[in-house]
Amino acid sequence: MKRKLRMGMVGGSLDAFIGGVHRKAANLDGEIELVCGAFSSSPEKSKATGQALYLNPHRVYGSFAEMIQKERDLPGDLRMDFVSIVTPNHMHFAPAKMALESGFHVIIDKPLAFNLTEAKALKKLVEKTQLVFALTHTYTGYPMVKEARNMVITGEIGKVRKVYVEYPQGWLATFLENTGQKQASWRTDPSKSGAGGAIGDIGTHAANLAEYITGSNISEVCAMLNIVVKGRQLDDDSSMLLKFENGSTGILLATQVAAGDENNLNIRVYGEKGGLEWKQEEPNTLILKWLDKPREIYRAGWGYLSESAKKNTRTPNGHPEGYLEAFANLYMNFAKAVRDYKPGKKIDPAKYDFPDVEDGVRGLAFVDTVIKSSRSSQKWTKVKI
Helix, strand or coil: CCCEEEEEEECCCCHHHHHHHHHHHHHCCEEEEEEEECCCCCCHHHHHHHHHHHHHHEEEEHHHHHHHHHHHHHCCCCCCCCEEHHHHHHHHHHHHHHHHCCCEEEEEEECCCCCCCHHHHHHHHHHHCCCEEEEHHHHHHHHHHHHHHHHHHCCCCCCCEEEEEEECCCCCCCCHHHHHCHHHHHHCHHEEEEEEHHHHHHHHHHHHHHHHHHCCCEEEEEEEEECCCCCCCCCCCEEEEEEEEEEEEEEEEEEEECCCCCCCCEEEEEEEEEEEEHHHHHEEEEEEECCCCCCCECCCCCCCHHHHHHHHHCCCCCCCHHHHHHHHHHHHHHHHHHHHEEECEEECHHHHHEEEEEEHHHHHHHHHHHHHHCCCCCCCCCCEE
């Protein structure tokens, strides 16, 4: 395939936050071009977005169903190759399902679906169609996160014993959803966001990061959810104990009422021989801690890093890469899988290193388990999928 991959987008109008992030990330490596979209449930808003993005007006659609149907009917040398879905949570399932059933690959913003039932249905459909399906758990795209994962998997810090992962934000420290702020309004609305508030929005990112770096899934949780801001419908604060399948234990904190914090995602992993520490707000640095020698500081862009870290780095050392580049790494690796796709031959997401439908199912199972644990008087609650 000696051309750019053609992307269609569902959601992501001009006044949406995440749509612009996806478009910039997809465009960064020159492998993908946006050719069509249904950018809003409002046909007028979708049309205005298409005009602003200089798209062919005949390929700016009033609904995702119209887009998928009309793109499917186009000749193979014109139609889109895949769909990027960037809608609020309650609008993930229907376009993903229709896209897969119509033969299109899918990349979708986290979470996978509105609830676990929908997520399992998508997993079955991905298994049936064997199309490429990616989930944008952004933080796994950072080069130094990949370096951390490599150090754990290769045994450099020894068998993992303890994990601490935190995601404190402060943007919902007030009753922001009552002001008409769009992001706050839908993210705190259970009819649009789903059963989880902070735990679904950012807690799943923390859990996914811990599982990705350690190479081990969370098997049990002992959780507490809080609603701190009066009048809010969903949790805005959470803390929990974790058990992992490899026998290690951990602590996870996710809160959106930590006044003054921005996106302070950070993780510490301790093994038998040493530990590692990474912070999203300083993403190019990985700190290694040892039992019997001084700490080491690893930096992005250097030749001493693992191949997985180097493959996901674009600039020389000392030139910062951040959130957009991490996001772009997911699109880059997804694009490689789409290019290698052959009908009837299953693509292994692990080979291409991007989160997939399985990660999405685990994320929603995690949310359900945390909610169940928080409501229960039992100490531990098993994660059931």
